[in-house]
Amino acid sequence: EVQLVESGGGLVQPGGSLRLSCAVAGFTFSNYEMNWVRQAPGKGLEWVAHISGSGNTIYYVDSVKGRFTISRDNARNSLYLQMNSLRADDTALYYCVRGRGRISMFGMTTETPDAFDIWGQGTMITVSS
Amino acid sequence: EIVLTQSPDTLSLSPGERATLSCRASQSVGSHLAWYQQKAGQAPRLLMYDVSNRATAIPARFSGSGSGTDFTLAISSLEPEDFAVYYCQHRADWPRTFGQGTKLEIK
Numbered sequence: 001e002v003q004l005v006e007s008g009g010g011l012v013q014p015g016g017s018l019r020l021s022c023a024v025a026g027f028t029f030s031n032y033e034m035n036w037v038r039q040a041p042g043k044g045l046e047w048v049a050h051i052s053g054s055g056n057t058i059y060y061v062d063s064v065k066g067r068f069t070i071s072r073d074n075a076r077n078s079l080y081l082q083m084n085s086l087r088a089d090d091t092a093l094y095y096c097v098r099g100r101g102r103i104s105m106f107g108m109t110t111e112t113p114d115a116f117d118i119w120g121q122g123t124m125i126t127v128s129s
Numbered sequence: 130e131i132v133l134t135q136s137p138d139t140l141s142l143s144p145g146e147r148a149t150l151s152c153r154a155s156q157s158v159g160s161h162l163a164w165y166q167q168k169a170g171q172a173p174r175l176l177m178y179d180v181s182n183r184a185t186a187i188p189a190r191f192s193g194s195g196s197g198t199d200f201t202l203a204i205s206s207l208e209p210e211d212f213a214v215y216y217c218q219h220r221a222d223w224p225r226t227f228g229q230g231t232k233l234e235i236k
Contacts, residue, residue, distance in 0.1 A: 035225075045165070045173065045216055047225040059223045062130075095172060114220050115163040115178035117185075122172060 002026035002118050004096045009123030016086050020123055022079040022096030030054075030074035033099035035116060036081050038092035038125075046092075049081065050099065064090075086127045093122040131155055133217050135228035141236040148204040150231045152217035157197045161221040164193060164202045167230075168213045176215075177202065209235075 008020040020036070036048040049070040050059040058070055069082040079096055098118040103110050132155040142148055152162065160180045165173040175184040177193040180200060190205040204211055212235050217228040 044230045045167075045218070045227040047218075047227065050223070050225070061224045113178040113182065113184070114161075115175055115184070116165070116173070116218070117175045117178075119172035119174070 002098075004098065004118060004120035006094065006096045006120045006123035009094065009125050011126045011128065012086055013129050014087060014127055016127070017082070017084045018086065018125060020081040020083065020094055020096075020125075022120060024077045024079065024096075027098075027101070029072075029077040031103065032101040032112075034070075034072060034079045035097040035099050036070060036079075037095045037097050037116065037119075038090075039095070039122070040089075040092040043092075048094070051079070053102070083125070086125075088127050091125060091127045093124050095122045096120040130224055131158060131219055131222060131226055133219060133226055133228035135215075135217060135231045137231060138229070139232045139234060141234050142207055143236045144207050144209055146207050148202075148207055148211070148233060150202040150204075150215055150233070152195075152200040152202070152228050154198045154200075154219060154221075158219040158221035160196055161219055162193075162195070162200050163218045163220065165216045165218065165227075166211075166213050167216065173216065204233075207233075 003025045005023045035050045038046050038048050051070045067085045071080045097116045100114040101112040134153045136151045164177040166176050167173040181193045192203045194201050214230045214232050216230050
C-alpha cells in the first residue's frame, strides 16, 4: 500500500525552526518527484516546495525562499522540510505529496502523470508566541 | 505567477443534478491543469490531470474540458459523496498554484 506519513509538526514561536519529515512506503521513492503543499486553517491549498527524484532540482514558492529547505534521503525513503525563521503566516497543515514518477518496465521507461497523485494526512504547524 | 480563479465560490445543488465548476487562468496553461477534491477533515484527492484524464478509481461521472485559460470540471449526476471542495491546479510553470476552491454543497 502506498503511504506517506508526515511528522515533526507542533507549536513554535515566531523566528523559530522546525524540521518536518515524511516517511514513504509502497513505491520506489527515488523514482518520484516530491512536494510539500500547505493549507492554512480554513483556507485553500498552497504549493510550497518541490524536489526531483535525484534531489538535484528544487523549487520553492517565493514566500519561503531563503527560509525553508526541502531535501530527501532516498536510502531512507524519506522527505524533509527544514523550516527556519518561521512566521505566523506559516501556520498551516503541511502535506507531503507525490508528484511525477518514472517507471521502467520491459526495458522501457514511462512517466506517471505530472500531478499530485498521493497525499499524506498532513502535520500541523502553529507559529505563535 | 499564474493565478487561477475558480467560479462560483459556492455551488448549491441537489443529488442527481449536474454540476459545472469553472477555473480560469491568468495566462495560458495549455492542457496542464488538474482538479482535486477535498472532503472535510481529509487530504485532497486527485480527480483529473491534464484537463480530461481521470485519475485512478475516479468514476466516469467526472469529466474535464478546456484548454489555454478556461477549464471546466463537470459532474454529470451528483452523488451524496461528491459534496466537497474542489480545487484546480496548473503545472505549466513554477510556482505551481491552485485556485481558491469551489465549495459544492447540498441544496
